[in-house]
Each structure stands twice: as structure tokens, then as C-alpha cells.
Amino acid sequence: MTPAQVGSTTVDVHPPAGEFGAAPWHKELVEFRAEVLHSFGFPSDQDHDGHDAVAYHLIARLPTGEIAGVARFAPLEDLDPSWVLDVEPRAGDLIHREGLTPSDVVEGGRWMVGEAHRQSGVGRSLVLAGAAMTLRLGRKMVWVLAGTAHGQDVLLTRMGFRAASDEIHRMPGLGYPVRLLTARPDRLIRGHGAEGDG
Numbered sequence: 104m105t106p107a108q109v110g111s112t113t114v115d116v117h118p119p120a121g122e123f124g125a126a127p128w129h130k131e132l133v134e135f136r137a138e139v140l141h142s143f144g145f146p147s148d149q150d151h152d153g154h155d156a157v158a159y160h161l162i163a164r165l166p167t168g169e170i171a172g173v174a175r176f177a178p179l180e181d182l183d184p185s186w187v188l189d190v191e192p193r194a195g196d197l198i199h200r201e202g203l204t205p206s207d208v209v210e211g212g213r214w215m216v217g218e219a220h221r222q223s224g225v226g227r228s229l230v231l232a233g234a235a236m237t238l239r240l241g242r243k244m245v246w247v248l249a250g251t252a253h254g255q256d257v258l259l260t261r262m263g264f265r266a267a268s269d270e271i272h273r274m275p276g277l278g279y280p281v282r283l284l285t286a287r288p289d290r291l292i293r294g295h296g297a298e299g300d301g
Contacts, residue, residue: 112171112225114232115162119177123155132160135170139215143253145277154212157181159240161232163216163225172216172225174233176245179208186212187246190272191283194246197267203244209237211247214255230262234288245288248274248281256282263291 123129158177165171179185187194187210198208211233216225237245249256249264251271260266264284274281 111166112163112228113166114228115164116232116236117160117162119157119159119181121156128160128162129155131170132162132173135173135217136213136215139217140277142218143279145279154182154186154210158212159209159236161229161236163228163232165220170217171220171223172214172229174214174229175212176209176233176237177212178240178242179205179210182210185210186248186275187283189275190248190281191267191270194267194283197246197285198244201244207243209240209242209245211245214247214249214259226258227262230259230291234286234291237288238292243287244285246283246285248272249284250274251280251282256284259284259286262286263294 117128120126154175154177158175161174161176162170163172198205214226214229216229233245246267247259247264249259256264256266264286267283267285269282271280271282273279
């Protein structure tokens with residue numbers, strides 16, 4: 104997939120390649136995510152998991168080439184386990200209530216913006232690029248376990264995501280509090296989330 108230009112930020116899309124760790128951008132991505140986790144006081148050595156190998160990775164870069172933010176989106180049927188289904192078992196019922204099947208859903212994760220870029224629109228760029236990519240994949244819904252301790256859930260809600268419930272869970276491996284948010288990618292693009300920023 105070709106890069107998307109949103110403002111001065113370029114969002115590169117890296118499709119799954121069957122393994123994770125060999126390409127130079129893999130190391131760059133993991134190092135960036137570790138820095139962001141460290142800035143929030145979380146253990147940075149627990150970032151990598153099996154979802155990386157099957158996910159589409161979005162990397163937002165500034166004109167200088169510096170990474171400003173990242174996100175990943177994995178087809179639900181390729182996840183074993185799905186963190187969403189593992190943490191919130193009733194999420195399966197949500198799919199059926201929405202008239203969807205697992206093959207209509209992508210699971211977002213590792214949505215992170217560098218400390219120096221959190222008020223510059225990078226988060227918005229990642230949301231819009233992720234929505235466009237999800238539509239190109241033929242998917243109808245994206246869900247994500249959004250962090251509540253530092254307002255990630257608030258930012259994504261401003262962009263058009265909706266809370267699936269009021270329940271707060273602990274993210275496996277990292278332990279930080281999260282809540283389940285969902286969105287239809289076509290509505291994210293139509294709504295454009297002018298107030299969203301991250």
C-alpha cells in the first residue's frame with residue numbers, strides 16, 4: 104500500500120510479511136514504542152507480541168523522517184488470541200449485534216504518539232489513515248482497547264469512536280487500564296473528526 108499524506112505528516116503502511124523482526128523498520132518501530140511506553144512509566148520490554156507478525160503497521164513520519172506516531176491493525180481472524188475477545192468476551196456478541204462477522208473486523212493496537220507530537224494532529228492522521236486502510240481491506244469495523252490513564256480513549260472518542268461499554272479492563276502483559284472502543288471506518292472519514300487531535 105502506498106503512503107498517505109495527511110497535512111505535513113506522511114503515514115507509511117506496512118502490510119504483514121509473515122514474520123516480524125528482520126526488516127530495519129521493525130527495529131525502529133519497536134524502539135519508538137518502547138520510548139513511548141517508558142514516557143508513560145510502563146515497562147518498555149513488554150511491547151512486542153505475536154500480533155506484530157499479522158498486522159498492518161502504520162508509521163507517521165515528519166518531513167525529517169522522524170517517527171511521530173504508530174498504530175497497527177490486524178484482521179480479527181488472524182489473531183490468536185484477540186486481545187479484545189480475551190479481555191472482553193462479550194465483544195463477540197457485539198459483532199453479531201452489528202450484523203457483522205469476524206472477517207469484517209480489524210483489531211487496532213499499539214496506537215502511540217511521541218511525547219513531542221501529542222498536540223500536533225499526528226493522532227488524527229493515524230486515525231484517518233487507519234480508517235482509509237481498513238476500508239481498502241474491505242472491513243466494516245475497527246475495535247481497539249484504548250488506554251484510559253492518559254486519555255487515549257478520550258482522543259479516539261473525539262475522532263468518532265464509541266465506547267462499547269463502561270467497563271475498564273487491564274491490558275494483558277502491560278497491565279494498564281483500557282476500555283473497548285469501536286468505529287465504522289466510513290463514518291470516521293465522513294465525520295473527519297475536526298476536533299480530534301493527538
